[in-house]
Amino acid sequence: MGRWILARARVTEYRLPIRVYIEDTDAGGIVYYVNYLKYFERARTELIRAMGVDKTAVMEDGSVFVVTSASIDYLMPARLDDCIEARATVIGSGAAKIEFEQAVVREGVELARGRVSVALTDGASGQPKRMPATLRAALKANENKGEVNHDG
Amino acid sequence: MGRWILARARVTEYRLPIRVYIEDTDAGGIVYYVNYLKYFERARTELIRAMGVDKTAVMEDGSVFVVTSASIDYLMPARLDDCIEARATVIGSGAAKIEFEQAVVREGVELARGRVSVALTDGASGQPKRMPATLRAALKANENKGEVNHDG
Amino acid sequence: MGRWILARARVTEYRLPIRVYIEDTDAGGIVYYVNYLKYFERARTELIRAMGVDKTAVMEDGSVFVVTSASIDYLMPARLDDCIEARATVIGSGAAKIEFEQAVVREGVELARGRVSVALTDGASGQPKRMPATLRAALKANENKGEVNHDG
Amino acid sequence: MGRWILARARVTEYRLPIRVYIEDTDAGGIVYYVNYLKYFERARTELIRAMGVDKTAVMEDGSVFVVTSASIDYLMPARLDDCIEARATVIGSGAAKIEFEQAVVREGVELARGRVSVALTDGASGQPKRMPATLRAALKANENKGEVNHDG
Numbered sequence: 001m002g003r004w005i006l007a008r009a010r011v012t013e014y015r016l017p018i019r020v021y022i023e024d025t026d027a028g029g030i031v032y033y034v035n036y037l038k039y040f041e042r043a044r045t046e047l048i049r050a051m052g053v054d055k056t057a058v059m060e061d062g063s064v065f066v067v068t069s070a071s072i073d074y075l076m077p078a079r080l081d082d083c084i085e086a087r088a089t090v091i092g093s094g095a096a097k098i099e100f101e102q103a104v105v106r107e108g109v110e111l112a113r114g115r116v117s118v119a120l121t122d123g124a125s126g127q128p129k130r131m132p133a134t135l136r137a138a139l140k141a142n143e144n145k146g147e148v149n150h151d152g
Numbered sequence: 153m154g155r156w157i158l159a160r161a162r163v164t165e166y167r168l169p170i171r172v173y174i175e176d177t178d179a180g181g182i183v184y185y186v187n188y189l190k191y192f193e194r195a196r197t198e199l200i201r202a203m204g205v206d207k208t209a210v211m212e213d214g215s216v217f218v219v220t221s222a223s224i225d226y227l228m229p230a231r232l233d234d235c236i237e238a239r240a241t242v243i244g245s246g247a248a249k250i251e252f253e254q255a256v257v258r259e260g261v262e263l264a265r266g267r268v269s270v271a272l273t274d275g276a277s278g279q280p281k282r283m284p285a286t287l288r289a290a291l292k293a294n295e296n297k298g299e300v301n302h303d304g
Numbered sequence: 305m306g307r308w309i310l311a312r313a314r315v316t317e318y319r320l321p322i323r324v325y326i327e328d329t330d331a332g333g334i335v336y337y338v339n340y341l342k343y344f345e346r347a348r349t350e351l352i353r354a355m356g357v358d359k360t361a362v363m364e365d366g367s368v369f370v371v372t373s374a375s376i377d378y379l380m381p382a383r384l385d386d387c388i389e390a391r392a393t394v395i396g397s398g399a400a401k402i403e404f405e406q407a408v409v410r411e412g413v414e415l416a417r418g419r420v421s422v423a424l425t426d427g428a429s430g431q432p433k434r435m436p437a438t439l440r441a442a443l444k445a446n447e448n449k450g451e452v453n454h455d456g
Numbered sequence: 457m458g459r460w461i462l463a464r465a466r467v468t469e470y471r472l473p474i475r476v477y478i479e480d481t482d483a484g485g486i487v488y489y490v491n492y493l494k495y496f497e498r499a500r501t502e503l504i505r506a507m508g509v510d511k512t513a514v515m516e517d518g519s520v521f522v523v524t525s526a527s528i529d530y531l532m533p534a535r536l537d538d539c540i541e542a543r544a545t546v547i548g549s550g551a552a553k554i555e556f557e558q559a560v561v562r563e564g565v566e567l568a569r570g571r572v573s574v575a576l577t578d579g580a581s582g583q584p585k586r587m588p589a590t591l592r593a594a595l596k597a598n599e600n601k602g603e604v605n606h607d608g
């Protein structure tokens with residue numbers, strides 16, 4: 001399929017079911033708000049995997065994806081034993097950068113939503129690094145241009 | 153001192169020293185980016201404590217502070233065994249809301265900076281709730297109006 | 305079915321598939337050893353749920369299950385992106401206590417194994433509390449008396 | 457001082473003060489029991505540092521300390537905002553192994569105690585590896601032979 005891409009897939013949004021365990025909660029009796037960023041990342045990881053990106057090849061190349069910024073709005077709390085869904089979609093990408101829109105949803109209701117920016121960097125220097133053309137093409141093909149359905 | 157306020161203190165910024173342990177890191181060999189939000193919260197907690205807020209009284213009142221939004225930019229990675237500093241300052245407040253500016257710094261160099269919004273809510277209903285006048289006054293007195301020194 | 309038991313089920317062992325995410329790893333490049341206890345708990349939680357225990361009824365009763373001791377041996381490391389399995393089985397139970405045998409397995413190979421003891425307590429006093437007869441019977445019925453297959 | 461040892465120090469026990477933050481708690485309103493193992497590790501890390509072990513040299517040597525087993529008994533819960541103390545002491549050591557006794561204490565009262573075994577391994581192969589004589593001597597010199605004071 002070309003550098004770093006194992007398969008050609010069309011996945012404009014990934015929805016990962018997640019069960020809330022006690023490890024996710026805090027003394028307020030709800031999910032500790034920081035952990036939503038972990039849920040976001042699980043969904044991003046599965047989206048990238050579903051898009052056919054070969055993480056082993058990325059690593060062997062000495063390249064590392066790093067989060068450069070994140071923002072999140074909290075709308076409703078998730079609770080112990082809830083079955084929730086973490087969602088990730090690519091809403092933009094550049095030479096060295098991917099922009100994700102993310103959400104955590106319970107039974108069609110958004111509990112949190114946010115944006116996460118990821119950059120490809122050289123593992124040794126930490127400097128931004130151009131993504132291979134095949135990866136850029138895969139990202140462009142799967143980019144979501146506004147059709148994300150926030151109603152669940 | 154008045155409702156929820158145990159002492160009168162002037163603390164426009166709190167700087168909390170933190171040692172990075174293995175629990176904070178990830179397979180990239182650096183601090184897992186999600187954990188900066190934990191560092192932010194530790195500094196906020198100490199700032200609120202230093203301002204004389206009586207958390208026990210807040211809880212006995214059935215009130216809960218919840219994070220409503222957070223945003224963070226990652227500039228440089230922290231590493232295992234680093235001695236870093238988490239910083240928190242109040243940059244705005246309303247009837248039911250506090251806005252913090254936050255940073256993680258290592259030897260005067262910013263590794264991450266962000267904003268966190270916190271609301272006072274009724275623990276049972278989850279609805280926003282006006283803060284007592286004494287707390288609002290304490291927040292206003294300690295609000296930072298631009299004099300935060302980002303050079304460390 | 306009787307107090308705290310929603311259904312009658314025969315589940316001598318629960319095997320929960322888990323994907324390893326970056327949040328689970330540490331700077332050693334492997335799963336942070338402390339997190340195996342989280343994997344253990346996820347499997348215990350699902351075992352208890354599969355046995356038909358009504359956690360809502362437990363909570364409404366003012367009762368809390370607490371971990372009183374845990375031990376774990378680490379045999380092989382799990383790594384980023386691994387698909388592993390957390391296992392839980394009841395190997396003993398008393399008036400107020402449940403003893404679990406646990407393991408984390410990857411492709412039939414044990415990575416970690418351990419024991420976890422849980423006690424039922426009164427949430428307010430923290431004192432041990434007898435479990436309802438229906439729960440004790442369910443535990444006895446599902447107790448594993450040595451037939452756990454460690455070969456995967 | 458010799459291989460891996462930067463300084464000669466006599467530290468039979470390390471006591472690390474720790475503040476409990478919301479990140480440490482769970483929906484039971486107390487410290488999530490798994491996190492005591494993190495507290496244990498922080499104290500072990502500081503004990504090793506205080507003993508003068510040069511972790512950079514260990515890493516440059518391609519060696520890694522890994523936890524091979526852990527056991528813990530939970531006696532009393534720690535709560536949000538508590539000031540607790542994590543303690544670590546070496547109670548035994550061999551060619552490739554260190555055995556620690558650990559505790560978490562609040563105002564002189566033990567909340568948890570346990571044992572953790574650590575092995576030196578070759579980072580590439582994962583095989584156990586003999587510690588340098590200087591490190592073994594440092595461990596022996598600081599070994600605690602029963603004089604740990606559990607009364608706080």
